[in-house]
Amino acid sequence: MAEAEGCSRSYSLKAEHELRVEVTDGRHVYISLREGQAEVFGSELILGEKLEMRSQKFAVYTWHGCRIELSTDAGALEDVTDVVYEADETPMVAYSGVHGVLEERRHSANQASGQGPRTIVVGPVDAGKSTLCRILLNYGVRSGWAPTMVDLDIGQGSITCPGTIGATPIEAQVDIEEGLPVEVPLVYFYGHASPAENPEMYKFLVDRLASLLDKRAQSNAAVRAAGMVINTMGWIDGLGYTLLLHSIEALKADVVLVVGQDKLWSQLDKHYRTNKDIQVVKLTKSGGVVARPPALRKQARVNRVKEYFYGVRGDLSPQSQTVNMSELRVYRAGGGPRAPSSALPIGSEPVADPLRLAPININSDLLHSVLAVSHATEPEQLLSVNVAGFLFVTTVDVDRGTLTYLAPCPGPLPGKLLLAGSLKVFFE
Numbered sequence: 001m002a003e004a005e006g007c008s009r010s011y012s013l014k015a016e017h018e019l020r021v022e023v024t025d026g027r028h029v030y031i032s033l034r035e036g037q038a039e040v041f042g043s044e045l046i047l048g049e050k051l052e053m054r055s056q057k058f059a060v061y062t063w064h065g066c067r068i069e070l071s072t073d074a075g076a077l078e079d080v081t082d083v084v085y086e087a088d089e090t091p092m093v094a095y096s097g098v099h100g101v102l103e104e105r106r107h108s109a110n111q112a113s114g115q116g117p118r119t120i121v122v123g124p125v126d127a128g129k130s131t132l133c134r135i136l137l138n139y140g141v142r143s144g145w146a147p148t149m150v151d152l153d154i155g156q157g158s159i160t161c162p163g164t165i166g167a168t169p170i171e172a173q174v175d176i177e178e179g180l181p182v183e184v185p186l187v188y189f190y191g192h193a194s195p196a197e198n199p200e201m202y203k204f205l206v207d208r209l210a211s212l213l214d215k216r217a218q219s220n221a222a223v224r225a226a227g228m229v230i231n232t233m234g235w236i237d238g239l240g241y242t243l244l245l246h247s248i249e250a251l252k253a254d255v256v257l258v259v260g261q262d263k264l265w266s267q268l269d270k271h272y273r274t275n276k277d278i279q280v281v282k283l284t285k286s287g288g289v290v291a292r293p294p295a296l297r298k299q300a301r302v303n304r305v306k307e308y309f310y311g312v313r314g315d316l317s318p319q320s321q322t323v324n325m326s327e328l329r330v331y332r333a334g335g336g337p338r339a340p341s342s343a344l345p346i347g348s349e350p351v352a353d354p355l356r357l358a359p360i361n362i363n364s365d366l367l368h369s370v371l372a373v374s375h376a377t378e379p380e381q382l383l384s385v386n387v388a389g390f391l392f393v394t395t396v397d398v399d400r401g402t403l404t405y406l407a408p409c410p411g412p413l414p415g416k417l418l419l420a421g422s423l424k425v426f427f428e
């Protein structure tokens with residue numbers, strides 16, 4: 001049978017327009033800038049360079065007009081994309097205005113050897129928070145800074161595996177094909193997909209991350225002046241709102257960007273009205289943001305774990321290793337009682353201590369779990385020390401007393417202590 005031929009289509013975009021492309025899951029399309037200038041979420045396209053966009057939902061935006069070509073290896077564009085359309089209304093002018101304000105603050109901080117803007121992006125799910133963070137980070141990089149990206153969204157994990165919070169300096173524009181750089185991020189393992197599982201532990205880890213970032217900023221004037229861009233989770237009601245306030249304060253955010261919900265903006269604006277150090281700004285959500293139903297969100301989590309082990313392009317070779325269970329020491333937080341009943345007032349129930357670490361028996365419950373390998377040398381340090389990497393449990397053989405895991409690279413583990421949560425994913 002003859003192979004299907006590829007196709008290409010050209011799009012001429014007017015100034016301040018964008019081409020929105022939703023690549024079908026599991027498919028890819030190529031984009032290439034043919035004339036003018038354009039960017040994808042703040043990362044500039046290079047004239048003539050052909051980029052492969054896999055399963056991504058993205059927009060090519062132009063400030064002054066451009067010509068873009070979309071092409072396939074085989075078959076029609078419609079076979080690999082859910083939708084492609086041009087939009088003339090975008091919030092990019094407002095986003096660029098925010099960047100202008102952050103720039104002024106960075107320059108003032110630089111001159112005074114002070115702290116640059118610590119910007120936190122908040123809003124409901126599917127508001128375009130991660131996208132706005134990426135645009136602001138890219139604009140910061142293009143202006144010569146290396147701002148710190150902080151990710152508090154444990155559900156998706158834009159820096160590394162889901163179930164974590166972390167930070168990484170952004171020194172170059174975010175790679176359009178690969179996403180955020182994953183080298184040397186500072187990562188803490190929370191281990192669950194929702195902060196509701198153990199809110200005290202979530203707060204503890206945010207505090208820990210914040211204090212390390214403070215230390216880093218204190219010792220480096222350039223890092224301090226460049227500031228931070230902080231991405232948050234989309235849970236903004238009840239406990240979610242309380243955790244959001246905690247994150248704003250722990251990370252000493254002074255610019256709060258609210259995307260996609262007037263109610264949240266109004267709540268935060270009221271809450272910080274008397275605080276002259278915190279500016280709350282309302283921003284419009286882009287009409288291009290693609291909503292993900294819970295099933296797709298779950299699938300995105302699985303894909304993210306898979307990417308950690310196999311790479312975005314599937315070009316990494318994780319190692320499968322089988323070890324005796326006795327060689328591993330796995331702990332979980334939040335297990336044991338806070339105090340024995342006898343020590344509590346009559347009638348009160350012992351409450352589980354959310355930060356207590358307890359060793360766990362290795363059995364089939366751990367199958368398909370993501371485990372964090374800690375840099376900690378003692379179990380007591382497990383929550384306060386960042387993680388070195390992750391393992392994925394593929395087989396537990398209770399009869400033989402062995403456990404088989406996937407690790408990103410061969411050789412001995414960088415640490416002997418492991419942390420487990422409730423995060424499980426299923427992939428072949």
Ligand SMILES: Nc1ncnc2c1ncn2[C@@H]1O[C@H](COP(=O)(O)OP(=O)(O)OP(=O)(O)O)[C@@H](O)[C@H]1O
Pocket residue numbers: 020021056057058059124125126127128129130131132153156232233234286287288289290291
């Ligand atoms: N202008 C746009 N055109 C096309 N796709 C877009 C545009 N803006 C954002 N998207 C896509 O919409 C999806 C959701 O956006 P994003 O991840 O930024 O939202 P979020 O608020 O961070 O989501 P979450 O609820 O997971 O926190 C992403 O796949 C993103 O690439």
